[in-house]
Amino acid sequence: MAEGATARDGGGAAPLLEVVGLxxxxxxxxxxxxxxxxxxxxRVEEGEIVGLIGESGSGKTMTAKSLLGLLPERIRVVAGRAMFRSRDLFALTPPQMREVRGAEIALIPQDALHALNPVQVVGRQVGEPVEVHARRPGPEIRELVVRLLERVHIPNPRARSADYPHQFSGGMQQRALTAMALSMEPPLILADEPTTALDVTIQAEIIALIRDLRAQTGTSFLFISHDLGLVSSLCDRIYVMYAGEIVESGVREEIFDRPRHPYTRALMGAAPRLLGNPERLSTIPGRIPQPSEEIAGCRFRVRCPLAEARCAEPPPLREAARGHDARCWLA
Amino acid sequence: MLVAARNLRKTFRSGGLFRRGAGVLALDDVSFSLAEGESLGVVGESGSGKSTLLRTILRLTPYDAGSVTFDGAEIAAMDRGALRRFRQRVQPVFQNPYSTFNPRFSVGASIALGFELLGNVDKADIPGEVARLLDDVGLDPDLASALPHQLSGGQRQRAAIARALAVKPDLLLLDEPTSALDVSVQAQVLNLFKDLQGRYAFSLMLVTHDLPVVTFMCDNVLVMKSGAIVERGETGTLVRDPESDYTRKLVSSAV
Amino acid sequence: MLRRINWRRYGLVVVTLPVVILVFVASAFAPVIAPYDPYALDVLVMLEGPSEKHLLGTDELGRDILSRVMQASRISIVVGLVAVGIGAFGGTLIGLLAAWFGGKIDAVLMRFMDIVFCFPAILLAVILMANLGTSVLNAMLAIGIIFIPGFARLTRAVAQTVQRQPFLEAAICLGVPGRRIVLREILPNVIGPVLVEAAVAFSYAVLLESALSFLGLGAQPPEPSWGNMINTGRGFIDQAPWISLAPGVALFLTVFSFNLLGDGLRDVLDPKLRG
Known part of the structure; x- marks a missing residue:
């Protein structure tokens, strides 16, 4: 367990990031x-790794992007605030947001294999945030880059920093991107499905790396993923999103050992396991609703095996057990 | 044996008029066989050669050395007629549900193609057969007139299965059939494969990076790395008691 | 139902199409709608400026310039259509064959295309005409041949992309015969880009034909063509600039609007701007 967990239980200090009513x-x-x-x-506490999981259309990626002011055209934050170090991220002007990006909140992007510029050496790109934000002399930046690459376990970092991205394997490219995110020692890193494009064995290495970095530097992570298994092995606390809403949240053990929301339960039964698979996987009838579909009451109601009359009223997200919230009348 | 591969080799060479690239060994002395009714999984990471192996058996990628036989006949040596019969007995389902249908044709027209080529159904009866197939894979028969982009990823993958089944194949080759789908949709599609296998009695070869999908679907499994088979065996045994270091690593990463 | 025009998608075409149609109508019905006989000499009105009687003036032999510009547009249009037809048909065929068969056939065809591509159109036309005599037909042939490699490269690139698509491999695995795959699955994907290229090539063909005529290698006097009209006008540029100006403006408008039409077609055929 990280130091962050104890801090949270103490309940004294304000969280590092707190999004309300977005x-x-x-x-x-x-x-x-x-x-x-x-x-x-x-919310994300200091030193905490928080998972945000959901299937396509759940709104998890847009939620993460909104925090860095990276929403695509015509998609807007219309309500809510995101308090980060006593500032509301949604109220920042574009120049202020640029100061935050990379320096205070960094992003590890989804598609590691296309995120690096193919015509520039890796070291130059890893050092770019420092070049932009801190404007330090070149030799100093180069030394920093070597230390960063070393920290993400790239062998022979001095020589490799002069390599081009195609000379790096997929896992090493993702490590380089992680090093880039670390370069300004930001207190918070958003990781958007950072391992989806990678092979499973390399995926495991990146997960171990993130765990390491948290232990060494106390950096907080908001880890966005569709993969329950991955999130369960990495995150201290988890939020489950479905059709634009958070339907369940809590510490890892609570969510995985005692899921309260029927959607979370169904999702866990739907993933095949290594051993002891049933003859048929449990499935959720129907399909994920389009964001434009208005569903009165609980948005999972139409697919829920347990739905009853009162589910036509929208359920609030309420505490089902200590440190465990669920948006379900039956929880 | 329905499929038997002996000492398969394949090297991909890059290069042009004046340059001969070093080449990548995609298949390195691969031998395996697949019995009628068997479900065989092939797991490996990117670059392991698993997709090349599948494409070789589909006769989409020629091999450099060795042999592949289907029902006893060498696939590289088939004449026109034999090739046509082979094509109807072996069908693929590919990974990407977004480009698996020609965007210009309705889904029904693409599925009907199989019946037209096989010629075993009267022209007038084809729409009915298409509707029956769509129903079999759990789709609304009205979707026959829809264009591919009007379907969701899961629906398109079901429709792709319907297209493959139109020619009543003996062997279905699946290339990462669910890796582009959400977990809950993947569960529906995997269940569907199992149901259909019971009803249509096809053999199955499933290529994926996802070991749990193989343990759910397949009796036996091949583990590939750098173009070679590193381990093979009954799925449960292999997962419980992996012999090679690489398989052990795969198993521990999959948890 | 289209309630409003989707300007992002159809805007360019909506704007350029009237000019394109005007050019085609003017050339098709030139004998009927032209105010004068384009060949009729009238020594009483030599080198007269634009007037009510002669809207664009007259040339050194007293011929009506407007009528001659209209008559000349027929040559430009025919040369454009035939040359683009030769280029598009030959190029698409070669491109499809090269992409489908690949390997040695592909290498041989495309290297041959590279060789053709190296010839400047003018030079090829000069060589052709030196051997076969100057005529509009040879000009069309020369320009058409020059267009083939462009269309072939385009078609091959598009076809190769389509061939890697899973839906095409699915068709191969169903046992669909090769000819049917090329015609039914690949060709429809190629036609859009070829059409766009054709519009641009058309404007280029008109320009090339004018250049050839200007050099005296295309249409021969008294047959009017924009190129030889501009050339003739050169001698009278001080007294009667309209002789060159009128065909020049016609040439510019035609080339410009076909170029824009090409861009417009790209928008129309772009699935991302649909709906």
């Missing part, structure tokens, strides 16, 4: 806007 909408020309994220609240 609503993101896609604007349309003639029709009403489509909600992408509805009333999303989450």
């Amino acid at each position: 609503r993101i909408e896609l604007e349309r020309r003639a029709e009403a806007p489509v909600p992408i994220a509805r009333d999303v609240s989450l």
